[in-house]
Amino acid sequence: MQQNSTPTASNSARLVGTVIAVQANFCQVQIDPDTLAVGGKLILCTRRARLQKIGVSAIVGDRVTIDEIDWQGSKGVVVDVFPRHSLLDRPPVANADRVLLVFALAEPALDPFLMSKFLVKAESTGLQVSLCLNKSDLVTDIQRQEWCGRLAEWGYQPIVISVENGIGVKELQIELDRQITVFAGHSGVGKSSLTNALIPDSNIRVATVSGKLSRGRHTTRHVQLFTLPTGGLIADTPGFNQPDLTCSPTELPGYFPEIRQRLATAHCQFSDCTHRDEPNCVVRGDWERYPHYLDFLADSIAWEQQLQSQPKIENNLKQKSSTGKKQYEPKLESKYRQISRHTILQSLDELSEELDDD
Numbered sequence: 638m639q640q641n642s643t644p645t646a647s648n649s650a651r652l653v654g655t656v657i658a659v660q661a662n663f664c665q666v667q668i669d670p671d672t673l674a675v676g677g678k679l680i681l682c683t684r685r686a687r688l689q690k691i692g693v694s695a696i697v698g699d700r701v702t703i704d705e706i707d708w709q710g711s712k713g714v715v716v717d718v719f720p721r722h723s724l725l726d727r728p729p730v731a732n733a734d735r736v737l738l739v740f741a742l743a744e745p746a747l748d749p750f751l752m753s754k755f756l757v758k759a760e761s762t763g764l765q766v767s768l769c770l771n772k773s774d775l776v777t778d779i780q781r782q783e784w785c786g787r788l789a790e791w792g793y794q795p796i797v798i799s800v801e802n803g804i805g806v807k808e809l810q811i812e813l814d815r816q817i818t819v820f821a822g823h824s825g826v827g828k829s830s831l832t833n834a835l836i837p838d839s840n841i842r843v844a845t846v847s848g849k850l851s852r853g854r855h856t857t858r859h860v861q862l863f864t865l866p867t868g869g870l871i872a873d874t875p876g877f878n879q880p881d882l883t884c885s886p887t888e889l890p891g892y893f894p895e896i897r898q899r900l901a902t903a904h905c906q907f908s909d910c911t912h913r914d915e916p917n918c919v920v921r922g923d924w925e926r927y928p929h930y931l932d933f934l935a936d937s938i939a940w941e942q943q944l945q946s947q948p949k950i951e952n953n954l955k956q957k958s959s960t961g962k963k964q965y966e967p968k969l970e971s972k973y974r975q976i977s978r979h980t981i982l983q984s985l986d987e988l989s990e991e992l993d994d995d
Contacts, residue, residue, distance in 0.1 A: 651716065652706070654680070655870070656699045656731075657862035664695050664715065666703055667864070677864075680706060680713045693718055697860045697872060698731035698817055725762055727881075728860045730819055730872050735765040737813070737871075739822040739831060742784065742797075743775035751823060753929040756793070758880035759821065760892035767796065769809065771827040774799040791926060792894025800830045810835050814867040821880075832873045836863050886911060886937045893930060896920050 652675070654666040663681055670676040682703055684695060695701055700719035707713065721731045736759040740752055747770075759766045768788065773781055781797055788795050796812065798805035813835075820828045862870045890896040890912060899920050906917035913921070913934060921927070 651702050651704045653700065653702055655862070656695050656697055656701055657864075657870070658859075659695065659697055660859070664701075666701060666713070666715070667862075668703075670868070675708075678711070680711055682713045682715045685714050685716045688715065688718065696729045696731050697862055698733060698870075700732065723762075723764060725764075725819065728819070728872070730817070730860060732817055733762075733764055733819045733872070734816040735767060735813070735818045736762055737767045737769055737818050737820050739769045739771055739820055739826050739828045741772040741775075741823075741826040742770050742781065743772050745823065745825055747784070748823075749925075750929060750932075753791075753926055754882065754933070755822060755880055756791075757884075757889070757892045757933060758882060761882075761884050761888070764819075766793075767812070768793045769796045769798060769831075771798055771800055771831065773797045773804060774802045787925070790895075790924070792898065798831070800827050800834045803834070806831070806834050810865060810867055813865060813869045813871060815869050817862070817870045817872065819872045828873055832863060832871060835865060835871065882933055882936055883940060884937055885941050886934055889930070889934055889937050890920065893926065895924050895926060896930070 652668050652672060654668040656664045657667050657679075658665040663683060666680045666682050668675050668678045668680065680703060682695075682701075684693075688694075695715050695718055699721065701715045702717040702719075703713040704716045705714045723733050724731050725733060738752075738755050738759055740747055740755075756766065756768070770781075770784065785795055785797065796805060796809055798809060800806065809831075820832065822828055860872055862872050864870055884892070887909070890900070896912065903919040905912070905915065905919055907915055910918055910920070911934065912918050913931065915921075
């Protein structure tokens with residue numbers, strides 16, 4: 638008699654999968670597709686108490702081991718989280734391979750400064766950065782060519798698509814194969830519509846662009862991974878209007894392909910050159926994004942100064958030694974602190990010596 642190939646709660650071995658969604662204390666894990674009989678199944682999981690005690694969390698993109706699986710209820714327990722090869726904090730995504738910035742050629746109008754800010758933020762992640770231009774059906778061929786040539790000068794070869802007309806969607810799907818790709822970009826540029834086009838059964842809610850403000854409305858509320866038919870995973874992240882630049886002035890030049898190219902062939906006079914007003918600087922020049930760099934440099938200097946002016950954590954907090962992990966609690970002012978036993982005994986000894994002398 639042929640046995641059922643699907644494991645049961647009593648005989649299942651530990652399985653490996655990817656966290657595709659997280660909400661509250663639960664995460665949804667997709668078992669690896671190549672797992673016999675159960676590949677691709679979704680299991681709603683909690684974390685084992687041991688992981689919670691040592692402060693190990695599971696976020697979207699994490700590779701995890703699950704156990705204690707109830708196949709009828711599709712429930713299980715995460716017992717281990719694999720080491721991550723990359724980690725984004727905003728949005729929280731683990732093990733991503735690429736950031737795909739999605740912009741629209743029209744509706745809303747393309748803003749070079751805002752695009753530059755998104756590009757610098759994407760470059761700061763250390764992941765591969767790709768640029769996608771949507772709504773190509775709303776501009777002329779000449780306008781498309783002008784933008785592609787302009788972005789080539791920036792160091793990027795954009796992927797031009799039209800979700801509305803299906804132009805370039807299949808080619809982009811192949812490009813994203815076997816990777817975890819994070820979608821990011823200005824609200825209303827068509828990220829959710831693009832996800833629906835790449836994965837027809839994802840059914841992500843979309844919204845039209847506001848006619849009054851010429852910008853999109855946020856439709857994605859949380860991070861979730863969606864599986865491409867070719868096997869890759871994409872994260873449609875919550876839309877936001879302005880990415881925050883949190884990098885030091887010394888790191889910033891490395892996030893501009895134009896600067897990297899210039900420094901690869903020549904060197905500035907000073908090793909700590911900020912490429913602003915130093916003599917014999919090979920970066921300073923009339924390239925298009927140089928004013929963007931100067932603006933971002935000023936922001937970066939201000940951010941670093943603000944960071945340095947903040948009191949260190951050990952100055953205002955003390956570590957609790959009774960817990961198994963690093964936890965801090967506020968230090969009390971001296972007038973509220975309880976006097977230690979050692980201090981009291983020392984004071985009594987000094988007082989006793991004074992009385993003996995008298």
